[in-house]
Amino acid sequence: MQINRLKIFTDEAFYFDMPDFYVWKKHIDNIILIEENNEKNNLHTEPENECNVRAKRTAWNSHARYPVLEDLSLKIKQILSDFIDKEGYDIPNLVLRDCWINWYTKDQHATPHTHDPDLSVVFFVDVEDSGANFLFHSSKNFILTKTKKDKLLSVNALKKIDVKNGSVVFFDGAIPHSVSSNLSDKRRVTVAMNFKAVYNSERNEY
Numbered sequence: 001m002q003i004n005r006l007k008i009f010t011d012e013a014f015y016f017d018m019p020d021f022y023v024w025k026k027h028i029d030n031i032i033l034i035e036e037n038n039e040k041n042n043l044h045t046e047p048e049n050e051c052n053v054r055a056k057r058t059a060w061n062s063h064a065r066y067p068v069l070e071d072l073s074l075k076i077k078q079i080l081s082d083f084i085d086k087e088g089y090d091i092p093n094l095v096l097r098d099c100w101i102n103w104y105t106k107d108q109h110a111t112p113h114t115h116d117p118d119l120s121v122v123f124f125v126d127v128e129d130s131g132a133n134f135l136f137h138s139s140k141n142f143i144l145t146k147t148k149k150d151k152l153l154s155v156n157a158l159k160k161i162d163v164k165n166g167s168v169v170f171f172d173g174a175i176p177h178s179v180s181s182n183l184s185d186k187r188r189v190t191v192a193m194n195f196k197a198v199y200n201s202e203r204n205e206y
């Protein structure tokens, strides 16, 4: 009996290698050093409220506090905008809403979460050898989840993505994702950004 297969909805994530990666990495390492020093004097910018990221992080609007992060976001925005033009996505303008640095020490992780309806970006700055994985979760697979292979990451409700230092991944922020625990004594560093898609419309005068 031939069972036919029809793809209905397919989610995609996209990735590229960050140009001038080592220059950006140096700046990001410096910001973490500043934040860790400032923590001693209670001047760090980490938000007080707990969120899905169970790790250290800078303020959500770190691009407004550290000019180099503004520069980084502009560079990434340019790459995304070129991609949007080339692929013909219906996103006339991208506006940066949030930008922050995460750094995970041993056992720290991020629980599954989604972002607002944004184009979300993760720049993997220092992640190799931490044993942690960035995971996408499907919220749709209740019945047809594969279990035969018996390995957590081989089921069709969870996708691990292979990244290296310098990878930048972007995706629809509505797709649930998480970061598994840092299993090492090495610090795991990422930069996250959310870009809002803004549509040009004629202003109506009343």
Ligand SMILES: [Fe+2]
Residues within 6 Å of the ligand: 113, 114, 115, 177
């Ligand atoms: Fe996230």
